[in-house]
Amino acid sequence: MKKLLNGRIAVVGVAVTAIVAFFSFKSGDDRNFQIAKNLDIFNAIVKELDMFYVDTIDPNKTIREGIDNMLFTLDPYTEYFPEEDQSELEQMIKGSFGGIGSYITYNTKLKRSMISEPFEGTPAAKAGLKAGDILMEIDGKDLAGKNNAEVSQMLRGQAGTSFKLKVERPNVRGGRTPMEFTIVRESIQNPAIPYAAVLDNHVGYINLSTFSGNPSKEFKKAFLDLKKQGATSLVIDLRGNGGGLLDEAVEIANYFLPRGKVIVTTKGKIKQASNTYKTLREPLDLDIPVAVLVNSGTASASEILSGSLQDLDRAIVVGNRTFGKGLVQVPRSLPYGGTMKVTTSKYYIPSGRCVQAIDYKHRNEDGSVGTIPDSLTKVFHTAAGREVRDGGGVMPDIVIKQEKLPNILFYLVRDNLIFDYATQYCLKHPTIVAPEKFEVTDADYNDFKALVKKADFKYDQQSEKILKTLKEAAEFEGYMADASEEFKALEKKLNHDLDRDLDYFSGDIKKMIASEIIKRYYYQRGNIIQQLKDDDGLKEAVKILNDPVKYKEMLSAPVAKK
Structure with a gap:
């Protein structure tokens, strides 16, 4: 892995580059002047800190935090990935990584990570790991004191490599049994369709969990299998699907729409960021009735699929308002093996609306952001003339009351x-x-x-907290003397x-x-x-x-x- 050999040399080198760039700009170009000026100031500050700050600074850490904070002022999706974090970016794009295939959770009492959910057919499940196994050692290295992120990083690695894992498994006697496993890492692809079935009344059901990887291929197979089993209508469950690849959403929409239909249009500052995505193939089924399930966790590519099917009057959308992510990111290569995932455009579904819910450009004075108010949203129309709105995700045709958990x-x-x-x-x-x-x-x-x-x-208990606040307010405003008996009665009823x-x-x-x-x-x-x-x-x-x-x-x- 490439490393910066000397922090000071790197900083000086960047500063020199910025100065050269500064003098190369035309004096009349105020925007370029401002960029060069601020780059020069930034590099000068880093140099001064490195030379004179009381403690030795870590240039990688200091500058990385500066980069992260700068990008966060734009939107939460524009991110920098240095060379050592490229596997994380690859997983995000492809939906796969080298590892054992299991969720882990942290046991606060034992201060150790433990297996929480092995995935079916993965190395974790094949080796016999079970939920509840306490992770003790990886290749002889004690995991005590390490957090979930650190343990997860140690479990991951190149597909085909192996390691020894020591765990302690709870037993029926109340103790824990030491166990050791040799596990070979594999390329882990989270299942795009964890469940599909024909329900009562010949209703087909497909749970689509992601648009990363190649889910359109899996979806096509699942849909055709359901039709063979007698499905005469279809439910597509996109609840909790945070998105993935735009092309995959367009491909799945194409299964139910004619060739040549515009599914999504992207619009950005430069010409390369603006594109129109149409259905390119003959559909699988233009007539089967379709319903799409959505919720607040339905985002990005999921909103393209659900929103386009709604705009083209091809499906009934059921559930709760979707997340509202109408921003498109593309990876851009950077020096020293780094990559920046940068927001380059917004996407617009067939009616012409953008589902982006948060306006990151116009922040409040304190830097916070808020959703676009309903009063500022605009009315658009589906192909049949039904009213739909922009500015806040996809609003379902049938709204389901959200369940409040105790x-x-x-x-x-x-x-x-x-x-x-x-x-x-x-x-x-x-x-x-x-x-x-x-x-x-x-x-x-x-x-x-x-x-x-x-x-x-x-x-x-929230009721106890609210009652305490109410009592304090009543005392402050002078009502407590007259209401003391009522408060006592209420405290008795709300007793833990x-x-x-x-x-x-x-x-x-x-x-x-x-x-x-x-x-x-x-x-x-x-x-x-x-x-x-x-x-x-x-x-x-x-x-x-x-x-x-x-x-x-x-x-x-x-x-x-x-």
């Missing part, structure tokens, strides 16, 4: 209590029934409650009661426990099946797909009022 559930997950219970459950149950039939019984839940109480579980909360929110907690247990046996596929059991968004999508008259009406031009 406060206690956040703390149960944060303290790894649901995770620890699932680990114990799996030690006692070598197998479980299929995900479709699995459920957490009352007896199982009683065992979980016992584990929570034994752990001396503590959590914040763990038993009551565990019983009252048992439905939500049981669902989370079931998901954690099922993915130990059936991986991501099983977890998705569990989550779809009581899914309001899916229910609405299936409902509209099973009503051809309503489906056609929703995608048609609005009837003019007399």
